[in-house]
Amino acid sequence: xRRGLLYxxxxxxxxxxxxxxxxxxxxxxxxxDYWRAAAGAERPLTxxxxxxxxxxxxRLAMGTLAGAALAVAGAMLQSLFRNPLASPYTLGVxxxxxxxxAIAITCAGTGLWxxxxxxxxxxxxxxxxxxxxxxxxxxxRQGQATATLLLAGLTLGFISSALIVLVMxxxxxxxxxxxxxxxxxSLEIVGMNPVWEALALAALAGGVAAYLHRDLDLLMMGELVxxxxxxxxxxxxxxxxxxxxxxxxxxxxxxxxxxxxxLLIPHICRSLVGPTHHRLLGACALxxxxxxxxxxxxARNMLWWLAAESRQIPVGVxxxxxxxxxxxxxxxxxxxxxxx
Amino acid sequence: MVAMAIExxxxxxxxxxxxxxxxxxxxxxxxxxxxxxxxxxxxxxxLMATLAGxxxxxxxxxxxDGQPMNRLRRREIARRIAxxxxxxxxxxxxxxxxxxxxxxxxxxxxxxxxxxxxxxAVAEAVSACGLAELLDRSVDTLSGGERQKVWLAAALAQQxxxxxxxxxxxxLDPAHQVELIRIMNAFAAGxxxxxxxxxxxxxxxxxxxxxxxxxxxxVSFDQPVAALEDTERLGRLFGTRFELHHGAExxxxxxxxVVTEP
Numbered sequence: 001x002r003r004g005l006l007y008x009x010x011x012x013x014x015x016x017x018x019x020x021x022x023x024x025x026x027x028x029x030x031x032x033d034y035w036r037a038a039a040g041a042e043r044p045l046t047x048x049x050x051x052x053x054x055x056x057x058x059r060l061a062m063g064t065l066a067g068a069a070l071a072v073a074g075a076m077l078q079s080l081f082r083n084p085l086a087s088p089y090t091l092g093v094x095x096x097x098x099x100x101x102a103i104a105i106t107c108a109g110t111g112l113w114x115x116x117x118x119x120x121x122x123x124x125x126x127x128x129x130x131x132x133x134x135x136x137x138x139x140x141r142q143g144q145a146t147a148t149l150l151l152a153g154l155t156l157g158f159i160s161s162a163l164i165v166l167v168m169x170x171x172x173x174x175x176x177x178x179x180x181x182x183x184x185x186s187l188e189i190v191g192m193n194p195v196w197e198a199l200a201l202a203a204l205a206g207g208v209a210a211y212l213h214r215d216l217d218l219l220m221m222g223e224l225v226x227x228x229x230x231x232x233x234x235x236x237x238x239x240x241x242x243x244x245x246x247x248x249x250x251x252x253x254x255x256x257x258x259x260x261x262x263l264l265i266p267h268i269c270r271s272l273v274g275p276t277h278h279r280l281l282g283a284c285a286l287x288x289x290x291x292x293x294x295x296x297x298x299a300r301n302m303l304w305w306l307a308a309e310s311r312q313i314p315v316g317v318x319x320x321x322x323x324x325x326x327x328x329x330x331x332x333x334x335x336x337x338x339x340x
Numbered sequence: 341m342v343a344m345a346i347e348x349x350x351x352x353x354x355x356x357x358x359x360x361x362x363x364x365x366x367x368x369x370x371x372x373x374x375x376x377x378x379x380x381x382x383x384x385x386x387l388m389a390t391l392a393g394x395x396x397x398x399x400x401x402x403x404x405d406g407q408p409m410n411r412l413r414r415r416e417i418a419r420r421i422a423x424x425x426x427x428x429x430x431x432x433x434x435x436x437x438x439x440x441x442x443x444x445x446x447x448x449x450x451x452x453x454x455x456x457x458x459x460x461a462v463a464e465a466v467s468a469c470g471l472a473e474l475l476d477r478s479v480d481t482l483s484g485g486e487r488q489k490v491w492l493a494a495a496l497a498q499q500x501x502x503x504x505x506x507x508x509x510x511x512l513d514p515a516h517q518v519e520l521i522r523i524m525n526a527f528a529a530g531x532x533x534x535x536x537x538x539x540x541x542x543x544x545x546x547x548x549x550x551x552x553x554x555x556x557x558x559v560s561f562d563q564p565v566a567a568l569e570d571t572e573r574l575g576r577l578f579g580t581r582f583e584l585h586h587g588a589e590x591x592x593x594x595x596x597x598v599v600t601e602p
Contacts, residue, residue, distance in 0.1 A: 082432075211450045218442055220432055224425050227394050229498070230418030230446030275433045 003273055010286040014064070017294050021060045022052070026300045026312065031056070054191065061195045063187045063293035063315075066251040067261055069202045071288025072281055073247040074262025075269070076209055079220040079277065080240045081150050087263040088248035091153030091241075092130045094257035095160035097249060100126020101256070102164050102179045106171040119182065120194065120253040127249035130156055135241065146223065146237065185258035185316020187296050194254040201250030205243035206285070212236055212243075213277035220275065258316040260323025261292055267330060295319045345370045345502055345533050346391055346421075351400035353386055360386045362557045364400070370501065373528050373549025374535045375565065379578050382554040384537045385426055388506050391535065392423040418446035422495035426506040426537075428487070436482070436490050437475045440465055443497030465496035469523055485516030492523060502533040510539045521546045541582070541595040544568060553577055568595060 023031045034056070038048035073088040080086070088094070104122030111118050137152040164183075168176045189195070209216075215236040218226035223233050248262070269283040292315070299318035303309035346368045353361040361383045368374055368391075376384050389395050390402060393409040402409040404420060422443070443465065444458040454462075466472055469489045474482065479490055488508060495503060505524070509517040517540075524547060528534045538544050544551050544565050551567055553560040560577055561567060568574065571582040574595070581598040 214442070214445055214448075214450065217434075217438070218445060221434070221439070221442070222425075222428065224389070224394065225428065225442075227414060228392055228418065228421075228423035228425070229442055229494075230415040232414045270433060274435065274438075276438050 003279060006272065007282065007286065010283070010290065014286065014290045014293075017290050017297070018060055018064070021063070021293050021297045022056050024297060024301060025056065058189050058192050058195055059187050059296065060293055061192065062189050062198065062255065063296045064289040065195060065198055065202060066187065066255050066258060067265075067288035067290070067292025068285040069198070069206075069247040069251050069288070070258065070261040071265035071269070071284040071291070072206060072209055073244040075266035075277070075280055075284045076216060076240050076244040076247075077262075078266055079216045080237060080244075081146060082220055082222070083150065084267070085263070086150065087260075088244065089157070089257060089259065089262065090150065091134055091245065092155075092157035092160060093127045093245050093248045094252055094259075095157040095164070096130025097123040097127035097252040098179075098183050098257060099160045099164050099167070100124070100129070101182050102167040102171075105178050105182065106167055106175050116193075116197070120197075123256075124249050124253035126160075127245065127252055130160060131242070131245040131249070135238075149237075149241065181314070182256045183316075184314035185256040185319070187255055187292075187315050189254055198250040198254055201246050205246040205250075208239055208243040209247075209277075209281055212239060213281060216240065216277040216281075217275070256316060258292065259320040260327065261288055261319055264323040264327050264330075265291060267327070292319070295322060345372075345405065347403045348391065349401050349403070351390060351402060352398045353383075353390055353395055354398045355386065355395075359398070360557055361390065364390075364557075364559060366552060366559065366562060368502075368533060368535060370533055371528075371531050372533055373547050374533075375544035375547055375549065375551045376535065376537045376554065377541060377544065377551060377577075378554035378560070383557040384554055385506050387554065388423070388504050388535065388537055389425075392421055392504055393417050394423070415446040418498060418500065420500050421502045421504060422498040422500040423504040424491050424495045424506060424508060426510075428491060432480075434479050435475070436471060436477055436479060437462075439479055439490050440471070440494045440497050443494040446498065461497050461499050465493040468496055468526060469493040470519070485512045485519070488512060488516070488520065489523070492520065496523075496527065501531075502535065503527055505534075505536045507537050507539045509543060541568060541574070545593050545595065569593075571595070 025031055025033065034051050035048055038044045038051060041047035070088055077086040077088060077090065078084055100122040101119050103126075104119045108118045108122070113121055134149060134152045134156050138149040141148045164179070168179050171179065215226065215231050218229050218231050219233070219236065219240070226236070227233050251258070265284050265288045266280070269280055269287055273279040273283045295318050296315045299315045300312040302313055303311055348364050348366050351361055351364040352359060364387065376387060378384050386395065390397070393402065393404070393412070404412060404417065409417065440462050441454060444454055444461060448454060448458060466475065469492055471489060471493055474486060479487060482490065492505070492508065508524070509520050512520065521543065524534055524536065528547070534547065534549070536543065536547060545568065548565055550563065551565050552562045555577055561573070569584055571584055574582045578597070583596055583598055585594045585596065587593070
């Protein structure tokens with residue numbers, strides 16, 4: 001009952017954040033300004049809703065979706081690797097995506113292919129290639145596949161980062177600057193199409209996560225225990241790995257790498273609802289869906305509020321600053337009481 | 341013919357490139373009590389994990405009720421064999437109830453909540469292990485003996501007919517050892533097949549049944565528990581001398597390695 005209440009409270013907090021996100025707006029341009037701009041049109045309400053659906057709503061929807069997806073992916077990977085420092089980016093997903101985006105920006109510019117931005121498509125392909133290579137490397141070493149996955153992911157992340165620097169070095173200054181900005185992470189999307197694309201992937205991967213909630217509990221207790229209870233460890237590991245990667249890749253392709261959501265939110269949620277995944281995954285989705293739009297609201301208005309500066313702090317930079325500081329606080333506050 | 345639960349034929353197992361078990365052949369029938377003994381590194385834990393179908397075989401075959409183990413799904417194996425490994429290094433905030441409920445994994449569909457039969461199985465396991473008071477405690481906060489009972493309860497909740505326990509009483513105080521022996525004996529008395537790796541040679545004496553002794557990855561002897569009274573053979577197996585003591589009323593026996601006083 002108490003936990004049911006928690007979910008209701010979290011849902012209400014999300015509504016409050018969503019309402020603030022829409023009404024406060026961005027760098028001084030609030031929902032009122034949209035209304036005033038539409039007031040002079042022939043059909044003011046249609047015009048108002050259309051303008052909302054163009055920028056503020058997709059931004060809120062993508063923030064909600066990305067926060068939920070990254071948090072759930074983080075929780076899945078921390079359980080799979082039994083490692084509190086695992087996150088959606090540990091496996092090289094973001095580095096692979098960034099490399100794909102960097103190559104696309106340098107070679108193909110910022111056009112569309114089948115209505116999808118080439119950069120997003122390349123980022124998605126980059127993430128999947130990276131994830132597949134990591135998985136194949138791990139398969140070559142039987143016996144310690146989980147540890148190898150982690151190490152191979154980290155290594156491929158480093159290699160991709162080096163290649164990104166090389167691409168930036170070889171690219172023109174303008175492209176190089178574009179790559180750098182892409183890698184800071186942003187929720188600035190236009191229209192709802194990116195949201196639907198990411199939502200389709202998230203629904204698929206999220207469904208797999210829900211299906212595997214008991215497997216995740218047992219994998220967290222160790223592969224030997226999991227197998228002795230009846231978990232087909234190799235199959236579950238593969239499904240967890242690829243669904244978490246898909247959740248992340250769908251988001252990173254459109255938003256760039258947004259750090260710390262997948263690392264921090266599962267830690268907070270474990271202290272709220274405990275480690276069992278039938279509660280944890282839902283809580284992560286809700287808290288992630290609150291955290292990222294809230295960070296975005298603050299990041300895009302912070303400089304406006306403090307110095308009437310119309311530039312926005314990239315949300316990826318903001319989440320890393322806030323998330324990193326909070327994570328340090330958690331570590332210090334909890335001491336050695338728990339590993340997670 | 342005796343109903344056969346599990347059979348290993350010419351089993352060889354390699355780990356990290358080294359042969360740990362070589363040409364092992366044994367049968368364990370339904371309802372038997374079997375203790376596995378042997379010095380450190382003899383391959384006891386590997387044998388148990390192999391019998392649980394958790395390790396790939398370099399040669400030979402393990403059959404469960406006549407079916408090759410490697411052709412069975414893990415869920416099917418888990419419904420027939422419950423295995424408690426020697427060490428559990430991760431608890432990570434799980435409550436006692438949650439750990440015991442994982443024993444029902446093989447009996448429930450992935451998206452279905454636990455049903456009345458599952459709750460009944462969990463309640464019986466909790467009652468058998470005397471854990472009713474600890475159900476809402478985090479496993480991290482329990483003592484070693486209490487944790488061992490939790491893992492045993494999770495295995496009992498699996499309602500498998502065979503229980504494989506890897507050194508269940510090591511590192512426990514005498515009271516917890518006696519408590520665990522009581523739980524194991526109750527399981528066997530109910531018709532379950534019990535296979536236990538014993539570090540302490542008094543455990544086979546308390547459980548009765550049969551003893552399989554391993555040495556350097558091979559079966560040294562496989563005989564009724566009375567074979568442990570041959571202390572000279574035990575001495576050769578472990579490389580140290582043993583003494584057998586009888587209790588005052590002849591109702592108990594105990595085996596001890598001989599330690600000379602300084």
